[in-house]
Amino acid sequence: MPESREPDRASTGTARTPSPRSGASPVVQAAATGPEEVLTSLGGNRDGLTAGEAARRLTEHGPNVVSTYRLSALSVLARQLRSPLLALLLAAAAVSFVVGQRTDAVVIGVILAISVGFGFVNEYRAERTGASLHERIQHTAQVVRDGAVQRVNERDVVPGDLLRLGLGSVVAADVRLIEAERLVCDESVLTGESVTVVKQTAPVAPGAALADLTSCCLMGTVVRGGAGLGVVVATGADTEFGRVAAGLSRRRTETEFQTGLRRFSLMLARIAGVLTALIFVVNLFTHKPIIDAVLFSLAIAVGITPQLLPAVVTTTLATGSRRLAARRVLVKRLVCVEDLGNVEVLFTDKTGTLTEGTVRLRTTLNRDGQPDDRLLLLGLVAGDRDPAQRDDQDQGNPLDVALCQAPAAASQPVGDYRRIGVLPFDSDRRRVTVLVDTPHGRQLVVKGAPEEVMTLCTDVPPDGQAMLADQVAAGARVLTVATRPAPDLEHPTPQDERDLSFAGLLIFDDAVKAQARNALAQLARLGVAVKVITGDHPAVAERVCRDLGLTVTGVLTGKELGEIADGDLPATVAATTIFGRVGPDDKARIVHAQRSVGADVAFLGDGVNDAVALHTADVGISVDTATDVAKDAADVLLLEKDLGVLAQGVTEGRRAFANTIKYILMGTSSNFGNMFSAAGASTFLSFLPLLPSQILLNNLIYDLTQVAIPSDRVDPEQLARPAHWSLREIRRFMFIFGPLSSMFDFLTFALLLLLLHAGPPEFRSGWFVESLATQTLVIFVIRTQVSPFWRSRPSRPLLFAALAGVTVAVLLPYSPLAGTLGFTRLPSVFLIVVVVLVAVYLAMVETTKRILFSSSNLLRPAPGPRRPERPHRSAAARMINRFTTHHPRRRSRTVGAAA
Ligand SMILES: Nc1ncnc2c1ncn2[C@@H]1O[C@H](COP(=O)(O)OP(=O)(O)OP(=O)(O)O)[C@@H](O)[C@H]1O
């Protein structure tokens, strides 16, 4: 991580982006004032607020959020109406109303209203699901209230609260620091500056710039090291972050899926444009009334455009997200469902995923290889948290938690050891160092990864290494403890970690998770390669993999990784299963290398050390109990750390993709073919093959049948491999199945005209029935690669919708509405002919499908050209989202529904 920790560097704060502000904000004033003074002025004390006072302040100041997101029905409706096509059509209908074709105009108006309403309802419902995803992700903050440390919802933090800050926490409000222990913050979200800032408690000069408020911590910034305690001086929109948040864009970058959809829609729009213009010109030449020609060509364009696409996509994704939520997997955005389906390589951490994650201290070994409680005592003293503060010891670093929970821990005289200073744990140094006053004088105690600590020792006994090797080979997690007298030391620095005396080893157990074996097998069946990335010793990881039956093809350590040139990295990473002793930047580098060979990468981790890699991956996955930064960086949150649910997530993603593709293939085959035929027929007929209102009605009924697609079953074969967008394949599909459908249309035309000598109403009625039947029923063939198609069962809603659509089409010419809609009864011989035609058509499509799918990649793994690097959403946008509520309450700024 590019960071500097020298205080002088941090306080000079050159050339940092100032935030727009009007007058000195609460935090700027507090920064220049003494800590106790600020605390008193806010009516607080070291015991924190009382519960009653906190509740009172919450009503007074409102929730601690910077913005409120409102899903506005109006904006969803506006999106439905935004189509220029619709506007043109309405205008043309209005003109036709004025020139006298009243019924036709009214019918067009009614059908359009129903279509818009239908699209609106579907999209609004799906959007609401999306919005509710957000509310399920809760963030908590650690505050001192009534004299005790407690976790409260971040939104309930109020001015005057005492906020505790630790490694990896996202600061929940603007605070004035009262205590700071080597506290280092990353304020890039506010200042754009990647150099971290060292915090302390001394007041700064009045009117200091935002980047120089070293006595304060600001909302939205991240604690990169150390710990602190501060009094909240501002919450919500009154914070510095709240002020800038109001002006920031919340635009999100597109995923591959969204890009694919957009390109597809664009392609159809182009085709529709060309076709419409052509029909219009031809119809003018064939001397049809101009207003009819306009209406007709516009109706065709409407017929081609997949208006329901957004609704179908959101509904499929929402269905997937609901199923996932039932399995305790939350996606932050709906499209993440689809992203999950594409995952090909999963990097996972070890603790809690492959192992139970409840680390237990098994034994201690001193210099002579004997159990010794003194090591436990030293281990406790050199914990990441001060053991003198007994609160919350069951949260945090699993190894430290294990030490606190060891049966002998309670009887250790930790009270006799007073902590003077600490070099907190971080994943690069892999150790904790504390300076303590002990009954035997002042001492430096170092506890950490054996490779790191043992090199700092001068007196490792001859069998020390062997002792360690035995334990590691057995799969135990081992920490080494070392000490040194330091009588004159005041502030420990990394340079003081030298000439240590080896004290012994702490041996931990972390049982292998039994269910993980099953989950790994499931992922393997889905074609997802699993790799382990851990800060632990590779041998420990190897042992775990062996126990779980995961084949290990290669092992690499962080050190070896450092020696590999960027160019060679992708190949090496691809050939490696275990990455051990890697730090945060290595993790990101590995993920990056894997992505560069064109694989879709997911990363699962929950630590501060995982945040960068979580951002780098295509899909970042974390757990609900993870550190704030990891949770924020993730796209998917598991409420339980379990690989099994992930396999299901992948399946759901693929299901969503498969169903979306079904809709698209439908739209590009028969539907497209029919519109094309209508256009063609208009060139040689002396009358319009379908009235504009009939085209719209045809389109509406078809659309109604299509909304059942998200509910459809997906064949197991399609779930077995990730699929990717390929516009080329879709186009190919379109140019094979479109004309095939047209061929049957022209056959119908010939029958109607030559055999049955149909006049305009009969012709239109007949073709209306035939075209709806073909374009609706073809779903049963297209929805599956299984041949013959009836061997794959569709979902009940889809079956019902399709059959109902056809029934309505057949009955319409016999209904009382027939006259208004321009239909007439059909001779029964024609209906028989239609049945035969449809059957032959479906058989043809089935045969073509068999040939096409055996050579096509459309619904199967397609290692086609890959998308470029995913541009990450800006850190600020992510952060605003965190501090946003979807429940409008008072005193928070409202932003539009543009998410
Ligand atoms: N509390 C601690 N005190 C001292 N050393 C520690 C502590 N926690 C971890 N270490 C050492 O640092 C190493 C890396 O730990 P880190 O938490 O960065 O790993 P990780 O990548 O999160 O691993 P995992 O896959 O187990 O989650 C550990 O293997 C251990 O040797």
Ligand SMILES: [Mg+2]
């Ligand atoms: Mg970890």
